[in-house]
Amino acid sequence: MSTVSNRQQVRQRPLISRRANQLSPSGIRKFFDLLASIEGVISLGVGEPDYSTPWHISEAAVYSLEKGRTMYTSNLGMPELRQELAKHLKETFCVEYSPENELLITVGVSEALDLATRAIINPGDEVIIPDPCYVSYASCVILAGGKPVSVCTREEDAFELDAAEVEAHITDKTKAILLGYPSNPTGAVMSCESMAKLAEVALRHNLIMISDEIYARLVYGVEHTCVASLPGMKEHTIFLGGFSKAYAMTGWRIGYAAASREIIAAMTKIHQYTIMCAPTMAQVAALEALKSGEESVLEMVADYNRRRQFIVKGLCDIGLSCFEPKGAFYAFPSIKSTRLNSEEFAERLLKEEKVAVVPGNAFGSCGEGHVRCCYATSLEDIEEALTRMRRFVNKHRK
Amino acid sequence: MDVKEFHEVLKILESDARTSAKQISDMTGIPRAEVSKLIKQAEDERIILKYKAIINWEKVVDEQVWAWIEVKVTPEEEVGYDAIAQRIYRFPQVASAFLASGTYDLVILVNGRNMHEVGDFVAQKIAPIKGVQEVTTHFMLKRYKEAGAILNGEEEVKRQPVVL
Numbered sequence: 001m002s003t004v005s006n007r008q009q010v011r012q013r014p015l016i017s018r019r020a021n022q023l024s025p026s027g028i029r030k031f032f033d034l035l036a037s038i039e040g041v042i043s044l045g046v047g048e049p050d051y052s053t054p055w056h057i058s059e060a061a062v063y064s065l066e067k068g069r070t071m072y073t074s075n076l077g078m079p080e081l082r083q084e085l086a087k088h089l090k091e092t093f094c095v096e097y098s099p100e101n102e103l104l105i106t107v108g109v110s111e112a113l114d115l116a117t118r119a120i121i122n123p124g125d126e127v128i129i130p131d132p133c134y135v136s137y138a139s140c141v142i143l144a145g146g147k148p149v150s151v152c153t154r155e156e157d158a159f160e161l162d163a164a165e166v167e168a169h170i171t172d173k174t175k176a177i178l179l180g181y182p183s184n185p186t187g188a189v190m191s192c193e194s195m196a197k198l199a200e201v202a203l204r205h206n207l208i209m210i211s212d213e214i215y216a217r218l219v220y221g222v223e224h225t226c227v228a229s230l231p232g233m234k235e236h237t238i239f240l241g242g243f244s245k246a247y248a249m250t251g252w253r254i255g256y257a258a259a260s261r262e263i264i265a266a267m268t269k270i271h272q273y274t275i276m277c278a279p280t281m282a283q284v285a286a287l288e289a290l291k292s293g294e295e296s297v298l299e300m301v302a303d304y305n306r307r308r309q310f311i312v313k314g315l316c317d318i319g320l321s322c323f324e325p326k327g328a329f330y331a332f333p334s335i336k337s338t339r340l341n342s343e344e345f346a347e348r349l350l351k352e353e354k355v356a357v358v359p360g361n362a363f364g365s366c367g368e369g370h371v372r373c374c375y376a377t378s379l380e381d382i383e384e385a386l387t388r389m390r391r392f393v394n395k396h397r398k
Numbered sequence: 399m400d401v402k403e404f405h406e407v408l409k410i411l412e413s414d415a416r417t418s419a420k421q422i423s424d425m426t427g428i429p430r431a432e433v434s435k436l437i438k439q440a441e442d443e444r445i446i447l448k449y450k451a452i453i454n455w456e457k458v459v460d461e462q463v464w465a466w467i468e469v470k471v472t473p474e475e476e477v478g479y480d481a482i483a484q485r486i487y488r489f490p491q492v493a494s495a496f497l498a499s500g501t502y503d504l505v506i507l508v509n510g511r512n513m514h515e516v517g518d519f520v521a522q523k524i525a526p527i528k529g530v531q532e533v534t535t536h537f538m539l540k541r542y543k544e545a546g547a548i549l550n551g552e553e554e555v556k557r558q559p560v561v562l
Binding site: 028 | 406409410414417421424425426427555557558559560561562
């Protein structure tokens with residue numbers, strides 16, 4: 001009865017939820033702290049373009065602010081943006097979505113991914129994800145109450161997600177396959193044939209493909225295969241895309257989800273209660289990007305491609321064999337010749353030569369033996385980083 | 399010659415003329431000897447005219463004066479504007495020269511050590527040329543952007559050093 005004992009009872013309850021505790025603490029935190037303490041580091045650890053947003057895109061947003069366009073938009077996003085997006089998706093990826101009820105504008109792909117998993121996953125549902133993959137996939141599945149099931153991808157298979165291996169991991173609890181190609185961290189692109197095989201498996205087992213295609217525009221000499229464009233797949237796919245990488249708009253936090261009416265309706269319910277709508281000025285900028293950003297995209301892609309070839313050749317030359325990445329802006333060289341594991345490699349490289357790369361195991365246990373090097377940085381820095389890495393590799397090669 | 403490869407080499411040099419043949423080769427996959435050959439060819443055919451630095455002279459004591467000069471001329475028979483343009487642009491003080499539409503015919507960029515020097519050049523060399531009707535000299539007060547490079551006030555935006 002006494003308030004004192006009540007208070008004690010309250011205090012005994014754990015402060016942090018079981019769900020939050022379930023998320024693995026970022027093991028890379030220690031590495032970040034070390035990085036922050038060292039001066040003169042060349043970072044190949046970045047995860048965004050080194051360009052600022054093309055000025056005409058920023059200017060459109062600035063102009064909209066000057067005009068006082070600072071109110072909420074529709075939960076789904078501005079109608080004219082959805083119209084333009086529908087047109088863009090049809091022209092670029094040959095997929096047709098209704099701007100009325102099959103498209104949802106989100107706060108980056110990050111939010112879209114969260115909505116997608118929460119909209120379709122029930123407690124105990126399993127979701128197959130490639131390993132290594134972007135760090136959010138497993139966490140989003142866990143936050144939605146599901147269980148991530150990793151399927152290893154390997155350098156010898158060009159880091160593609162193999163349909164047969166996926167099928168071997170399917171149980172009666174499997175609900176979805178969550179994948180992101182072109183891939184962060186490997187730079188791998190799934191060929192059309194491999195994607196078609198995977199789609200067949202999804203159809204056969206009635207699974208949803210949650211496809212994070214944020215890097216779709218950043219491919220070099222190959223075609224990107226949009227999962228939803230494959231026969232019969234539109235109804236089985238939640239297609240996630242955004243503006244961050246292709247238009248150098250990471251800080252704007254603007255992306256989208258495209259899916260069947262039923263799925264978009266469910267995602268929109270969560271979105272309207274948690275987010276309301278994506279920032280209006282970012283939506284205005286995204287509209288401008290779709291309308292007249294194509295030339296900038298092509299210019300940036302051409303420039304990434306030059307640096308891609310430069311870094312891959314450089315890494316191979318210094319004795320770090322490197323799978324040729326055909327997409328995104330990452331190289332994922334093997335560090336096996338040094339006999340160091342990826343964390344040791346990254347930590348020592350940072351301490352001894354002041355170059356930051358991301359250990360491959362940060363993206364899953366199958367990323368061990370590799371490090372992620374982002375080449376969206378100046379050629380000068382890439383060259384200097386390679387010089388320092390050459391010294392490092394020579395010293396540690398066994 | 400592969401036209402696409404040739405364009406690629408030119409584009410890389412246009413953004414940084416100091417990029418070496420080896421670097422270009424590594425960036426494009428075109429063999430180094432072929433890159434050198436393409437560059438030589440571009441130089442020989444005067445596709446690449448010159449390699450020059452963009453300098454922010456305002457940061458240097460030895461300041462220069464620049465003027466944008468509009469020249470109205472009477473075109474000559476047969477040769478039109480070209481002959482008179484040539485008489486003007488041959489002077490080393492003329493850094494750039496254009497034929498333009500509108501009120502004036504020729505627009506030239508002139509530099510000198512001070513306003514007097516530029517003024518004298520215009521009065522003594524340009525204005526007396528036969529066929530020159532009218533000359534308007536605009537001295538430049540401040541330079542904001544040159545050949546695509548912003549001179550001052552561009553701060554480097556810092557990115558997060560590691561993002562997963």
